[in-house]
Amino acid sequence: MNGINNVITLADAASIIAATGDVTTTILLGEPGIGKSSIRHEILAKLGWGDDQCVYLDAPLLDFPDFYMPSVVDGVTHNAYHQRWHLDSDKPQLYMVDEIGKMSGVTKPMITRFLLERTVSDKPIPKGSIVFATSNLTTDGVGDTFQALLNNRVHVNHVSKPPANDVVEFGTARGMNGTLLYFIGENPEVCASYVDMTEEERKTNKYVFNPNSNTGAFCSNRSFWFASNTLNMMEAGKLTRPQAMAHICGAIGAPATGELWATVELADSLPTRSSIYKTPDQARVPDSLASQLLLATRLASGLDNDNADATTTYMCRLEAEIQAVTGRMIFKSKPTIAMRSQAMRDWVTSFTKEFI
Numbered sequence: 001m002n003g004i005n006n007v008i009t010l011a012d013a014a015s016i017i018a019a020t021g022d023v024t025t026t027i028l029l030g031e032p033g034i035g036k037s038s039i040r041h042e043i044l045a046k047l048g049w050g051d052d053q054c055v056y057l058d059a060p061l062l063d064f065p066d067f068y069m070p071s072v073v074d075g076v077t078h079n080a081y082h083q084r085w086h087l088d089s090d091k092p093q094l095y096m097v098d099e100i101g102k103m104s105g106v107t108k109p110m111i112t113r114f115l116l117e118r119t120v121s122d123k124p125i126p127k128g129s130i131v132f133a134t135s136n137l138t139t140d141g142v143g144d145t146f147q148a149l150l151n152n153r154v155h156v157n158h159v160s161k162p163p164a165n166d167v168v169e170f171g172t173a174r175g176m177n178g179t180l181l182y183f184i185g186e187n188p189e190v191c192a193s194y195v196d197m198t199e200e201e202r203k204t205n206k207y208v209f210n211p212n213s214n215t216g217a218f219c220s221n222r223s224f225w226f227a228s229n230t231l232n233m234m235e236a237g238k239l240t241r242p243q244a245m246a247h248i249c250g251a252i253g254a255p256a257t258g259e260l261w262a263t264v265e266l267a268d269s270l271p272t273r274s275s276i277y278k279t280p281d282q283a284r285v286p287d288s289l290a291s292q293l294l295l296a297t298r299l300a301s302g303l304d305n306d307n308a309d310a311t312t313t314y315m316c317r318l319e320a321e322i323q324a325v326t327g328r329m330i331f332k333s334k335p336t337i338a339m340r341s342q343a344m345r346d347w348v349t350s351f352t353k354e355f356i
Contacts, residue, residue: 006158007157007159008158008159008160010034013026013157013159014042014043017132020155022129024154024155025116025132025153026157027100027134027146027156028157029135029136029138029156030134030137030158030159030160030161031137031193032136032140032142032220032222033218033220033222033223035221037096037098038221040054049094053086053092054093054094054096055084055085055093055094055096057095057096057098059098059100059111059133060103062111063106064107066082067121068120068121068123085120087123087124087125087126089126092126092128092130093125093130094129094130097115097131097134098134099135101143101145101146102144115131115150116150118131139211141211142211160193161195162221163188164185165188167184167221167224169332171228172300172329172332175302176224176225177227178294178297178298179267179297179298180224180228181297187207190208190219190252191208193208194209194210207219208220217249217250219252219253223251224252226251230251231264248260266290266291269288270286271295273298277311278310280313280314280317281313285318293322295322299311299326300326300333303337303338305337308341312343312346324351327348
């Protein structure tokens with residue numbers, strides 16, 4: 001039985017909650033910014049439920065009136081339940097209690113009862129609904145505490161921090177800035193977990209959250225998306241480079257921003273997206289291998305239904321090795337878009353015949 005523990009990935013967590021959350025409650029604990037709060041979108045997708053079936057509850061902000069208010073009519077007390085709970089819905093709901101370890105004392109009994117009995121006071125939630133909660137690890141030192149009452153009444157799982165390759169795959173599928181994705185892939189230490197580090201690694205890694213030394217701006221899934229948006233605005237000409245650098249520094253910290261900027265400067269050697277999409281047979285092809293690898297990441301990240309054919313035309317002008325890398329990224333992260341493109345399907349056929 002050696003090696004068995006309660007650690008799961010975000011993907012594991014989504015599958016487990018979708019399968020079991022209508023019967024038992026799972027509490028997910030993990031480092032700041034790894035994607036715990038966003039997991040609700042993955043669970044909804046697995047269930048085939050709409051956004052209108054998700055009830056997001058920020059535990060530290062809940063107060064008594066957020067549950068119900070008693071009223072007396074003709075001498076009889078009635079509870080008027082807050083509409084946020086969707087208690088009268090004819091559809092099952094996905095209830096997510098975020099930051100449960102930071103809930104206030106006045107609401108602890110009500111939230112605890114909700115987790116265990118699937119009721120708001122005495123009123124049950126819609127049949128088939130799923131309940132789960134998230135919070136930080138107690139070792140994160142950000143104020144999370146848990147009632148002993150919950151012990152042996154819920155599942156508690158530690159969610160591992162996604163490694164760099166998972167972040168790149170996830171970000172590519174969802175359009176994260178290509179330059180940033182290349183930076184993450186080339187510098188996996190920006191996705192390291194302080195939980196898994198040696199003592200020496202904790203002293204030298206200045207990029208990630210560490211409760212003992214770095215609790216300011218740091219690299220995480222969440223702050224990467226902030227940085228991605230800023231880079232997109234810079235590339236669109238809405239921000240100057242100094243403005244973008246300062247803004248990104250406030251999200252991922254100075255050490256990572258300094259390293260990222262070397263990648264940004266490398267990106268200056270690449271053709272613009274507009275030139276690739278408008279004139280794919282004429283747009284400039286960079287000379288260096290590093291530039292072409294960065295370009296591969298940007299092509300995969302930026303792929304959509306409108307530019308898939310142009311992307312394929314341009315991709316065919318790259319070295320065979322770079323074509324293979326680009327194609328692998330595209331078909332792994334955006335297979336549906338790729339297969340809708342006749343040019344992309346033709347490339348697969350011809351590339352396979354020639355090089356495989």
